[in-house]
Amino acid sequence: MAATAALSELASGVRACDRAAIGRAITLVESQRPADAQPAQDLLHELLPHSGGAHRVGITGVPGVGKSALIETLGTKLTGRGHRVAVLAVDPTSALHGGSILGDKTRMTALANDPAAFVRPSPTAGQLGGVTRVTRETVLVLEAAGFDVVLVETVGVGQSETAVADMVDFFVVLMLAGAGDDLQGIKKGILEIADLIAVNKADGDNVGRAGAAARDYELALHMTQPASPTWTPPVITCSGLAGDGLDTLWEHVLEHRRLMSDSGELAARRADQRVRWMRAMLTERMRSQLAASVHDLLADLETQVRSDQLTPAAAVDQLMAAFDASKDA
Numbered sequence: 418m419a420a421t422a423a424l425s426e427l428a429s430g431v432r433a434c435d436r437a438a439i440g441r442a443i444t445l446v447e448s449q450r451p452a453d454a455q456p457a458q459d460l461l462h463e464l465l466p467h468s469g470g471a472h473r474v475g476i477t478g479v480p481g482v483g484k485s486a487l488i489e490t491l492g493t494k495l496t497g498r499g500h501r502v503a504v505l506a507v508d509p510t511s512a513l514h515g516g517s518i519l520g521d522k523t524r525m526t527a528l529a530n531d532p533a534a535f536v537r538p539s540p541t542a543g544q545l546g547g548v549t550r551v552t553r554e555t556v557l558v559l560e561a562a563g564f565d566v567v568l569v570e571t572v573g574v575g576q577s578e579t580a581v582a583d584m585v586d587f588f589v590v591l592m593l594a595g596a597g598d599d600l601q602g603i604k605k606g607i608l609e610i611a612d613l614i615a616v617n618k619a620d621g622d623n624v625g626r627a628g629a630a631a632r633d634y635e636l637a638l639h640m641t642q643p644a645s646p647t648w649t650p651p652v653i654t655c656s657g658l659a660g661d662g663l664d665t666l667w668e669h670v671l672e673h674r675r676l677m678s679d680s681g682e683l684a685a686r687r688a689d690q691r692v693r694w695m696r697a698m699l700t701e702r703m704r705s706q707l708a709a710s711v712h713d714l715l716a717d718l719e720t721q722v723r724s725d726q727l728t729p730a731a732a733v734d735q736l737m738a739a740f741d742a743s744k745d746a
Contacts, residue, residue, distance in 0.1 A: 424456060428463040434501075434562045436535070443537065446554040461554055464561035469687075471503075471560045474670060475569045477578040478591030483617045484570055485524040487591065487657025492525070494663060495566055496533040503535045503564040504528065507552050507571040507581055535564060553584050553694055582610040583690055586683060587670050591617045594630035608641045611650050613669050619654035620661065627654040647680045648673055710743040711736045 427445075430438025442464075446457045478484050492502040504525065529536040537555070556567050571581045582588040590611040614634050619627030634652045643649050651669055655662025677683035708715070718735060721727035 420456065421459075424460050424463065428460060428561075431464060431558060431562050432467060439535065439558065439562050442558045443555050446558060447551050457554070461557055464557060468557040468560035471556075471565050471567045472587070472670060472674065473556065473567050473569070473585040475571070475578075475581040475585035475588040476591065477571050477581065477589070478617070479593070480572060482591045482593050483657045484591060487615075487617060487655070487663070488568055488570055489525040489528045490657050490660045491663050491667065492528045492534055492566075492568065493531065494660065495667070496528075496531050500566050501533050501564045502528070502531075502566045502568065503559040503562075504537070504568045504570065505552055505555055505559075506536075506538045507569060535559065535562075552581070556584065578607070579610060583693060586677070586686065587612045587673050589613050589615055589666070591615050592630065592634065593618060594623060594626040608638060608650075609644055612648065612673060613650055613666065614638070614652045615662070615666060616652070616654045617657055620656040620659050624654070645677070645682055647676050647682055707736070707740055711739045714739050 427438055427442055431442050442460060445453055445460060448454075448457065476484055476488060488504055492504060495502050525536050528534045552569060556569070559567055567585075569581050569585055571578055578588075578590075588610055590607060590613070592614060594616050614631075616627045616631045616634065631652045631654050638650055638652065653662055653665055653669070655666060657663070674683065677686070714736065718727065718732040722729055722732050
C-alpha cells in the first residue's frame with residue numbers, strides 16, 4: 418500500500434511538472450534493477466492517459482553538423498512562444514571505452530536553464546534496445562509533465578538514427594555543405610526516414626555552398642519514393658547559430674502534423690510504433706532470459722566455436738536445448 422501511494426505521489430508530481438519528481442520518474446524508468454521494473458511500469462500506466470499530446474521531433478546528423486546549437490536556438494524560440502520544450506539526447510555510448518559521443522546538457526546551457534525547458538541525456542550503453550525502451554518511456558513521462566514539444570537528438574552513426582526515427586512524428590536530418598562530398602551524410606535508408614533535410618551552417622561565406630548542397634539533396638530525394646503519399650520531404654538551408662531558417666523548419670513540422678492528422682496517418686504511425694516497441698521489448702527480454710539461463714554453457718560453446726571444434730549452428734542447437742530444459746525444470 419505504501420509503495421502504491423508513493424508511486425501515485427510521484428505521478429502527481431510529474432503531472433505538476435515538479436522537476437525533482439520528473440527526474441526521479443525518469444531515473445526509475447531508466448533503471449536496470451529487476452526490482453524497479455514493475456514499479457516503473459506501474460508509474461507509466463498511471464501517466465499514459467496524460468501523454469501523447471506533444472510534437473515529437475527527432476534530429477540527427479554527423480558529429481560537428483551543429484545539432485546542439487540548432488536545438489538550443491530552436492528550443493529557445495519555441496519557449497519564447499509559450500511552448501514547453503524537452504530535449505532528450507540519445508547517446509550511443511562507445512562500445513570501446515564507454516564514453517559518450519553527445520556529452521551532457523552543458524552543451525545547451527541557455528536551454529538547460531530555461532524554466533520552460535528540460536534537457537536530459539539518455540545514454541544507451543551501446544544497446545539499441547536501450548534507445549527503444551528508455552527513450553520511448555522517458556518521452557511518455559515528459560508528455561505527462563506537460564511538455565508539448567519533445568526534441569530527440571541522436572548522432573548520425575550506426576543505427577541510432579533509425580531507432581529514433583521510429584519513435585517520433587517528424588524526423589529531421591541535418592547535413593553540412595563544403596565538407597568535400599556534398600552528399601557525405603546520405604547513406605542507404607536515410608532518405609527514406611527523413612521528413613525534412615536541413616543543410617546547416619548556412620551563414621557567412623558558406624551560404625552559397627549550402628544552397629548548392631540543398632539543390633543536390635533535392636535531386637537525390639527525387640530518386641526516392643516518399644514514405645507517405647501525403648508528405649514530400651522538403652530541403653531547407655538554416656543556421657542553428659544565427660537562427661536563420663528555423664522558423665521555416667518549425668512551419669514544416671506544424672504543416673506535417675496538420676496533414677498527417679487530417680489523413681489519419683499520424684495516428685496510424687504512432688500505433689505502428691507502439692507495436693514495434695512491444696516487439697522490440699519482447700526481443701530484448703527474451704534475449705536477456707536466454708543469456709541468463711545458458712550463461713555457463715555459453716562461454717564453453719563460444720570457446721569451442723572459436724577453436725573450430727563446433728559449428729555455430731550446432732552450438733545454437735545446444736543452447737536452445739539447454740534453454741528449453743531450463744524452462745521445464
